[in-house]
Amino acid sequence: MSCETVLAQTGLAGRAGKSRWPARLDLLQSGTGLFLALFMWGHMFFVASILLGEPAMWAITKFFEGYFLFGRSYPWLVSCVVACVALVFAVHALLAMRKFPATYRQLRTIRAHAKAMRHADTTLWIWQVYTGFPLFFLASAHLYQMLVWPQNIGPYASSDRVWSDALWPFYLAMLLAVELHGGIGLYRLALKWGWPNAPRRTLARLKWGLTAFFLVLGLATLGAYMKIGYEHRAHHGERYEPDGVKEERKARMEEEAR
Amino acid sequence: MSTGATPQSPRPQSQTGKHRLLTFDILRYDPRDAASVPRMRAYRIEEADSMTLFIALNEIREQQDPTLQFDFVCRAGICGSCAMMVNGRPRLACRTLTRDLPAETTLAPLPFFELIGDLSVNTGKWMRGMSERLQTWLHVRESEPDLRRIEARMDPDLAEQIYELDRCVECGCCVAACGTARMREEFTGAVGFGKIARFRLDPRDTRTDEDYYELIGDDTGVFGCMSLLACHDVCPKSLPLQTQIAFLRRKMAGMGASRDVPVPER
Numbered sequence: 202m203s204c205e206t207v208l209a210q211t212g213l214a215g216r217a218g219k220s221r222w223p224a225r226l227d228l229l230q231s232g233t234g235l236f237l238a239l240f241m242w243g244h245m246f247f248v249a250s251i252l253l254g255e256p257a258m259w260a261i262t263k264f265f266e267g268y269f270l271f272g273r274s275y276p277w278l279v280s281c282v283v284a285c286v287a288l289v290f291a292v293h294a295l296l297a298m299r300k301f302p303a304t305y306r307q308l309r310t311i312r313a314h315a316k317a318m319r320h321a322d323t324t325l326w327i328w329q330v331y332t333g334f335p336l337f338f339l340a341s342a343h344l345y346q347m348l349v350w351p352q353n354i355g356p357y358a359s360s361d362r363v364w365s366d367a368l369w370p371f372y373l374a375m376l377l378a379v380e381l382h383g384g385i386g387l388y389r390l391a392l393k394w395g396w397p398n399a400p401r402r403t404l405a406r407l408k409w410g411l412t413a414f415f416l417v418l419g420l421a422t423l424g425a426y427m428k429i430g431y432e433h434r435a436h437h438g439e440r441y442e443p444d445g446v447k448e449e450r451k452a453r454m455e456e457e458a459r
Numbered sequence: 460m461s462t463g464a465t466p467q468s469p470r471p472q473s474q475t476g477k478h479r480l481l482t483f484d485i486l487r488y489d490p491r492d493a494a495s496v497p498r499m500r501a502y503r504i505e506e507a508d509s510m511t512l513f514i515a516l517n518e519i520r521e522q523q524d525p526t527l528q529f530d531f532v533c534r535a536g537i538c539g540s541c542a543m544m545v546n547g548r549p550r551l552a553c554r555t556l557t558r559d560l561p562a563e564t565t566l567a568p569l570p571f572f573e574l575i576g577d578l579s580v581n582t583g584k585w586m587r588g589m590s591e592r593l594q595t596w597l598h599v600r601e602s603e604p605d606l607r608r609i610e611a612r613m614d615p616d617l618a619e620q621i622y623e624l625d626r627c628v629e630c631g632c633c634v635a636a637c638g639t640a641r642m643r644e645e646f647t648g649a650v651g652f653g654k655i656a657r658f659r660l661d662p663r664d665t666r667t668d669e670d671y672y673e674l675i676g677d678d679t680g681v682f683g684c685m686s687l688l689a690c691h692d693v694c695p696k697s698l699p700l701q702t703q704i705a706f707l708r709r710k711m712a713g714m715g716a717s718r719d720v721p722v723p724e725r
Contacts, residue, residue: 217720218673218719218720219672219673219676219677219720220677220719221676221714221715221717221718221719222715222719223676223677223678223680223682223715224672224676224682224711224712224713224714224715225715226682227682227708227712227715228712228715299678300685302642307642307643310641310642311638311641311642314570314638314641315638316547317544317547317548318547318548318636318689319547319548320548320636320687320689320692322686322687322688322689322692323638323687323689326638326685326687389685389686392686392688392701392705393684393686393705393708394705394708394709395701395702395705395706395708395709398702401688401701
């Protein structure tokens with residue numbers, strides 16, 4: 202057995218020199234959080250393309266499936282991106298979990314502390330925990346769905362999922378949790394690392410402004426999918442295709458038939 | 460009756476009508492007395508001009524309850540002895556004017572520290588332990604310092620920066636306000652980070668970042684800080700704790716790029 206293992210088992214690991222891993226893990230937690238928050242905002246813009254109409258959302262979907270690059274769709278390309286995001290998500294969740302209250306005593310202490318202190322940033326952290334916990338389940342379920350059925354992303358497919366498959370409450374809960382958690386997380390990152398070196402009040406205003414913007418955008422987007430899903434409920438399962446593409450596909454099929 | 464008072468005003472007035480009647484709900488408990496049970500007790504006094512919480516507590520002790528325990532030494536925000544929870548937040552009693560408080564105020568001892576009794580806590584015991592653990596004194600790698608040598612000159616701006624961090628009075632407000640410390644008692648706390656930041660600035664201290672990493676480079680140290688920053692907001696000396704902790708975090712995180720210290724096999 203190595204000396205390192207013996208020292209770790211006996212609780213003397215730090216005596217020979219402190220491990221560098223806490224530093225790396227701290228950076229990794231912040232880095233994965235930053236990636237996920239920025240990804241979340243980008244993702245919101247892509248999803249919100251439905252507000253510009255079905256053709257815009259279809260084009261975004263097809264872009265990620267490589268349609269405009271290869272001439273046909275490869276939904277597994279989306280699965281690859283989802284797999285990477287899921288990996289980052291898992292690492293972030295694992296690292297962030299270390300900061301959660303681990304016992305009932307800790308939970309009771311921090312709740313009483315936040316209640317008595319009435320300190321905005323302490324309360325915000327409690328909200329980060331409250332919104333982070335459901336994301337373990339909500340984001341995991343969403344990522345799995347997108348990983349396994351990437352072909353079911355599109356103006357009609359997504360709307361059917363939201364309305365006919367009754368997933369709108371799921372997306373509503375996830376929207377609230379992810380926007381609050383990510384917004385607070387980015388604000389805390391800025392404070393934690395001292396960059397950008399702006400006054401805390403400015404950062405807080407920016408944070409709330411961005412959270413409000415993405416919540417409004419998200420709610421409008423969800424509303425749009427619900428509306429399309431409701432109107433499309435009689436044709437559940439049918440996929441959207443722009444007129445030009447539909448005609449092109451028909452012409453190709455006729456040609457192949459000849 | 461004061462002209463400013465309206466029929467809707469909830470402010471209780473004293474008999475003279477000049478000042479408010481203040482109510483202090485104070486947590487009373489003597490941990491050395493087995494029969495003692497923590498309870499709240501209310502005291503009412505008449506507010507005076509420029510009255511501090513320290514003056515109010517003395518008045519209560521002198522006129523109403525000589526058994527009330529609380530600490531003070533300097534009465535000027537220098538010794539840090541009179542820190543307590545005022546309406547849920549840590550503050551120095553001597554630096555708190557009653558005019559900034561509502562008519563009813565709750566007082567409790569600082570959490571986290573060993574309770575002596577009522578509002579009195581033993582911050583010194585914890586501070587000493589922290590100081591020994593973090594070695595918060597000047598380290599000079601000279602076996603025999605030459606006391607006759609003229610001290611090296613220090614840039615005035617740097618001296619000012621060091622002095623700024625040296626203003627800490629170890630009152631314990633930052634630790635009592637820290638959510639992380641409240642959950643995890645082994646956490647270093649902002650007072651410790653402030654001291655490390657102070658010695659790191661000092662050119663006379665020969666310690667390197669590697670040495671400081673050994674002191675605060677883990678989750679009980681700077682990586683455990685969740686940046687709730689209540690420490691910064693309640694510090695009665697307005698120390699720049701937010702920027703100092705962020706600075707230390709960047710420096711210590713930079714150590715992550717270096718290799719782990721090899722464990723000697725033999």
